[in-house]
Amino acid sequence: MSVSHAGLSIVIPIYNEEETLDELYRRLSVMAEGLDLDVEIVFVDDGSWDRSAEIIQDFNSKDPRVHLVQLSRNFGHQIAVTAGLDFARGAAVVILDGDLQDPPELVPEMVAKWQEGYEVVYAMRERRDHESWLMTTTRKAFYRFINRISDLDIPLDAGDFRLISSRALKAMRSLREYSRYVRGISTWVGFKQCAVTYHRPSRHAGESKYSLFRLGKLALAGITAFSRWPLHLLFIVGLSVASLSFLSGIVALILKLVQPDIVEGWTSMIIFISFISGVNLLAIGIMADYIGRIFDEVKGRPIYVVGNLTGFDETIPTMDRMIYCPPQPLASPPEKQP
Known part of the structure; x- marks a missing residue:
């Protein structure tokens, strides 16, 4: 046949x-x-x-x-x-x-x-x-x-x-x-x-x-x-973290003005830095996967x-x-x- x-x-x-x-x-x-x-x-x-x-x-x-x-x-x-x-x-x-x-x-x-x-x-x-x-x-x-x-x-x-x-x-x-x-x-x-x-x-x-x-x-x-949902999710997470950081900065400034001798704790700072670092690494990983697929395509x-x-x-x-x-x-x- x-x-x-x-x-x-x-x-x-x-x-x-x-x-x-x-x-x-x-x-x-x-x-x-x-x-x-x-x-x-x-x-x-x-x-x-x-x-x-x-x-x-x-x-x-x-x-x-x-x-x-x-x-x-x-x-x-x-x-x-x-x-x-x-x-x-x-x-x-x-x-x-x-x-x-x-x-x-x-x-x-x-x-x-x-x-x-x-x-x-x-x-x-x-x-x-x-x-x-x-x-x-x-x-x-x-x-x-x-x-x-x-x-x-x-x-x-x-x-x-x-x-x-x-x-x-x-x-x-x-x-x-x-x-x-x-x-x-x-x-x-x-x-x-x-x-x-x-x-x-x-x-x-x-x-x-x-x-x-x-x-x-x-x-x-x-x-x-x-x-493109992972990229949209990164935008939402990034906007949320930026908003939280801005609000935290305002709260810290108010506390400093109200109580100039306040001793700020390092625990909250370490937690916040670790959280930001984790979000950044996640964002880099997701974007790297999309970029890697673009790289595979452009090689032809x-x-x-x-x-x-x-x-x-x-x-x-x-x-x-x-x-x-x-x-x-x-x-x-x-x-x-x-």
């Missing part, structure tokens, strides 16, 4: 998932057979150091629907998703995690919604297996927090598991910022959207690649990419580098801020001159 004739593309970012790939491919194949659409499966190897790429290449040798995009190193989940969206050629694209926590069996329901006229169909998690109360509470709090402070109504409890029409994807491809938050971008482009609900199971095998640090980094990217570096492609038999797409460096055959050494 030619890539350009795919009715549905399934984009799957992969990072060291060799233990899940056979079961993932089996379930995808069963699901695809039940669809009245041509299907292509675009795996994106995000710098795996296990046998993931080798296994996917073996799938491709037996099934021309399978394609592989190999990034030159680990660029991160959101950028791997972006690479898959760039190479997908279907009339609609489904983003699916490779750990089987996003069940392929939900895809037909998403396709049905798309055929009803929806441009984006996102999967909303009703329940998660084997997740601590603290993690569940933190996730829910984050989604509600970002909705309150952002300029968008980002769907609650929905990750990257979603179907995106070619029309919405065209708009998303034009947004080439370096700091990626795909679920926010798919909301930003607009169009008619709806949700399907599902029960998110535990991983089929292995461990989550999202550490607490990576989750925090993703949350920060979502906040700073779609909200590519979002990702592709090191190898498998299964693509047509012209490679030319996208802004993307580089494809295919493997080069080893040149023969020059003959020794007599």
Whole structure:
């Protein structure tokens, strides 16, 4: 099947998932057979150091629907998703995690919604297996927090598991910022959207690649990419502290005039100085994050580098801020001159 004739593309970012790939491919194949659409499966190897790429290449040798995009190193989940969206050629694209926590069996329901006229169909998690109360509470709090402070109504409890029409994807491809938050971008482009609900199971095998640090980094990217609220908060805090300082100065001046011999205590001064210092450091940190993201953008570096492609038999797409460096055959050494 030619890539350009795919009715549905399934984009799957992969990072060291060799233990899940056979079961993932089996379930995808069963699901695809039940669809009245041509299907292509675009795996994106995000710098795996296990046998993931080798296994996917073996799938491709037996099934021309399978394609592989190999990034030159680990660029991160959101950028791997972006690479898959760039190479997908279907009339609609489904983003699916490779750990089987996003069940392929939900895809037909998403396709049905798309055929009803929806441009984006996102999967909303009703329940998660084997997740601590603290993690569940933190996730829910984050989604509600970002909705309150952002300029968008980002769907609650929905990750990257979603179907995106070619029309919405065209708009998303034009947004080439370096700091990626795909679920926010798919909301930003607009169009008619709806949700399907599902029960998110535990991983089929292995461990989550999202550490607490990576989750925090993703949350920060979502906040700073779609909200100026932290900067507004700094202005309010700064104005409040300045007002408090002014009032404290007036009180100190009055006390000095009323009681010239008053001995001022150092405790209140230390507390006040510590408070001001903490506010200043917080302000510098928030502004530094925004400035750092500006710095990443103005450098103009590519979002990702592709090191190898498998299964693509047509012209490679030319996208802004993307580089494809295919493997080069080893040149023969020059003959020794007599």
